[in-house]
Every structure is written in structure tokens, then in C-alpha cells.
Amino acid sequence: MTSTKWVTSQGSMGSLEGLSWTHDFYNDTNLQLFGPTSIMGRSVLIHKREENARWFCGSIIWGYSPSEARQVSLIASFHNPHGYAEGYVRMTRRHNWSVYVNPVGVDAGVKFFQSRCVAAGYRWNPYLIHLAFPNDRDYYERQCSPEVPLRCDVGDLSGRLGTIDLGDKRFVFVDRNLPLSGPHGINNRALVIHTENAGVDRFACANIRADDDIIKWVIIKKAPKFSVPNFMSDMREVLGAPKWFLAADLQTVTLSTDQQCVTFVVHFMGPSARRLELDFSRIIAGGILNTPTITIRGVYNDPDREREVPYRACGGLEEEHILEDYKSVSLWNLIAGDDTGGGSPLASPLLLPLLLPFLLLLQ
Structure with missing residues (x-):
């Protein structure tokens, strides 16, 4: 582990050298939690010893129980x-x-x-x-x-x-x-x-x-020359979102064991966070977004704007070969569980008592 140090406004509080983890309490009477010089909303940095380079960081936020208070942003x-x-x-x-x-x-x-x-x-x-x-x-x-x-x-x-x-x-x-x-x-x-x-x-x-903040793990197919910053830039362009409304946590980026998929956390923020999250999922499943999620009054959409992206999610029903299998299954195949048409059996004889009354009603 690279040696580090913890520094506050009062000077060094000790080194983290040789530690894989630590849990300590400090008392600093010069750090204000309220007022114009409050440290809330700012950040804590852990530096490397070499050249005092920045290594890890975290935001300082309020700690409270949801039953005691709520945060309004x-x-x-x-x-x-x-x-x-x-x-x-x-x-x-x-x-x-x-x-x-x-x-x-x-x-x-x-x-x-x-x-x-x-x-x-x-x-x-x-x-x-x-x-x-x-x-x-x-x-x-x-x-x-x-x-x-x-x-x-x-x-x-x-x-x-x-x-x-x-x-x-x-x-x-x-x-x-x-x-x-x-x-x-x-x-x-x-x-x-x-x-x-x-x-x-x-x-x-x-x-x-x-200002909402929705956090979601995404799994994307790793195409040649794939990079998370480029992926997020392309997604923002289609969604019409500024970078402070849609951002990836680069510290969470991991590769699957077969090196075919990339996993990371995406933050959907702002007043349209829920719509951003829904349209984001729709696009990486192969959908087309004709209108940007974030629109502005008096600003017309570029008719040549991108409406889809070349990226796809890993796994799930959005896989094209699985969709093709399901398309080839006829209604009788569904009832009888016969997969000779190339599809997978989606029903068993146990479902016949449920499906037959439905067919009789249709007649």
C-alpha cells in the first residue's frame, strides 16, 4: 500500500502508511459544521506521500437517520x-x-x-x-x-x-x-x-x-476501443443532458471475467432524473429517442441530432438472437410447449388449464 498522510487545517494527524484499513475519531475545534465557513458540502482528500499527489477523495455530507430529517436539494x-x-x-x-x-x-x-x-x-x-x-x-x-x-x-x-x-x-x-x-x-x-x-x-x-440523484449500476458490452468517458458523452448528446445531470463514477468501473462487459455506476441528477434514467435504459436496450429528454423552451431540436447509440447492455431480452427465437414461436407452440420452430418452450402442460379458458372466451 502506498504511504499516505491525513492532513487537516491543524496539521498532520498521523500517517496511514502500512494500513489496509483504519477507524479513528478526531476532535478538531477549528472545523465548522455551520455558518459561512462550514465544511459541509466540501471534500476530504487522502494524499500520496510522493509529491503530495491526490489519491482518494470523498464528499462531506450530513449524517442523520431518515426518521430524523430529510435533505432538500x-x-x-x-x-x-x-x-x-x-x-x-x-x-x-x-x-x-x-x-x-x-x-x-x-x-x-x-x-x-x-x-x-x-x-x-x-x-x-x-x-x-x-x-x-x-x-x-x-x-x-x-x-x-x-x-x-x-x-x-x-x-x-x-x-x-x-x-x-x-x-x-x-x-x-x-x-x-x-x-x-x-x-x-x-x-x-x-x-x-x-x-x-x-x-x-x-x-x-x-x-x-x-435536484434528485438516482444511482444505477449499468452493464455495457465492451466494444473495441470502448471508454466510459466517450460512452457518457454520446449518451448525453442523445439525451440532451449537460454533464452535471448525467455522470459516471469512474472509481466503480470493472470488467467482467470474460472481458466482454463493463460495469459502473451512473448518476442521474436534476429535476428530470427519473426520465433520464428511463430513457437511458431504453437507449442501451436498442431503442430510438426521437426527442431529447432535456428540452428547453424556445430552443428547437436539431433535426440531424443522433437518436440512438451503438452501445448495448450485456444480457437480458435485448439480445438480438433471443428476440429472434421468441419471434419464431407460434401461439400453438406457446400452449403445447413445442419448440420445433426454433424457439424455446415458454409454457408447459401445467399452464393448459389457464390458457384454454382464455381461448374459449376468444371464440
Whole structure:
């Protein structure tokens, strides 16, 4: 086993060298579980000793019993091809961002600022934060800050958490005053990103929807030059899904003993996770998907888009030779259990008392 070390904000807590497994408890008074500096939603890394290279990682999540609590997850996905956030290469800084009261539609891809994201309405303020001078923007900005978050509108994310930079890196924020459910929750509303340098014009927007996560093991035939990343890319293209809605866990990839099949875990995420999982199974069984699973209002489907994939699942009734066998079986073969037509006997004489009354009813 490669020697490793466990490192926290307080320094080394010991080496994992020579251990095949370990189960330890540590007490760290500098790791916050709540508030703006919380470690929840972040990750733990195990490094190799050589060059401190990253080796294994895991996410930090809440640990609770389903009888005690439930997790509510929402997502605002900026994947509109006519939008202005996804794939934005040039780095822009200091964008204000807010939750607005209404969901958006085709206005999310409008070219002109004056008409973009107008369906979102106004900033979400269910607690009716009303300061002494409601029309004085400078006065509001002095009152609302990360140090005094309850003086901010619920939808004023930049007031509580600060501005964001686009095209740079990933960020994790913890907001103590952003309800995800209940009468004041932000579900089915819109997340609006404003123009750079703390501008007020609406740069991009996306609806906030429930974020599900369905986990499924898949078994795929290993064709020549098969790779899981290429497979997932082809599946996303047919399903119309961004990569944060459909992803494979590469740590789970294994080959069958005969080297003919590949097994791995796939995550179906976002508000359409269930439909993605169903259409995914349909495609790898040989089906054709005429319409992408993920559609966007105002965006027309490419008539030349791929509707099927060359990949197939290992085993099951989708195997072509098994289907051909079943097609060759006549109704009488089914009843009598005669497989002379090339098929397999699908019924036995014990089923005759059940099938004969059905045939009499048909007459």
C-alpha cells in the first residue's frame, strides 16, 4: 500500500502508511459544521506521500437517520444554448446574483438586456425587509452585509455571500437565510446573475428546480476501443443532458471475467432524473429517442441530432438472437410447449388449464 498522510487545517494527524484499513475519531475545534465557513458540502482528500499527489477523495455530507430529517436539494442549471452563462470563456468578475420571485422562460436567451430575464419579476423578499429608506440603494447596501445577513432580502445572495466571478473556478457557499422548502422556499423561482462589476442589468438566469440523484449500476458490452468517458458523452448528446445531470463514477468501473462487459455506476441528477434514467435504459436496450429528454423552451431540436447509440447492455431480452427465437414461436407452440420452430418452450402442460379458458372466451 502506498504511504499516505491525513492532513487537516491543524496539521498532520498521523500517517496511514502500512494500513489496509483504519477507524479513528478526531476532535478538531477549528472545523465548522455551520455558518459561512462550514465544511459541509466540501471534500476530504487522502494524499500520496510522493509529491503530495491526490489519491482518494470523498464528499462531506450530513449524517442523520431518515426518521430524523430529510435533505432538500435544488439546482439552477445554466445549460440553455441561447443563454449567456454556460461555456462563457472570457473571465468576468464581481457579478451580483439574486433569487427572483418567478421562473423564467424563453426570455432567458433574449439578446438585449432590457428584455432578458424579465419574467423573473423582482427580487424574492418574503420577510418584507423594509428599511428606513427603501428607495435608497446606498443605505440598503450599508445595512445588508455578510456580517448582518438578516438585514438582506432573502433573494439577495450577493449581499450576504458576496459577488461571484464567472469563468474562473468553483465556489461553495453556505447561506443561513435561504430556505429551500416551505412557504418562503426558493423552489420554482429563478436565479439571476447580473452583469460584471456589480452591475444591475440581468446577464443570465435559470430556474431553480428540485435536484434528485438516482444511482444505477449499468452493464455495457465492451466494444473495441470502448471508454466510459466517450460512452457518457454520446449518451448525453442523445439525451440532451449537460454533464452535471448525467455522470459516471469512474472509481466503480470493472470488467467482467470474460472481458466482454463493463460495469459502473451512473448518476442521474436534476429535476428530470427519473426520465433520464428511463430513457437511458431504453437507449442501451436498442431503442430510438426521437426527442431529447432535456428540452428547453424556445430552443428547437436539431433535426440531424443522433437518436440512438451503438452501445448495448450485456444480457437480458435485448439480445438480438433471443428476440429472434421468441419471434419464431407460434401461439400453438406457446400452449403445447413445442419448440420445433426454433424457439424455446415458454409454457408447459401445467399452464393448459389457464390458457384454454382464455381461448374459449376468444371464440
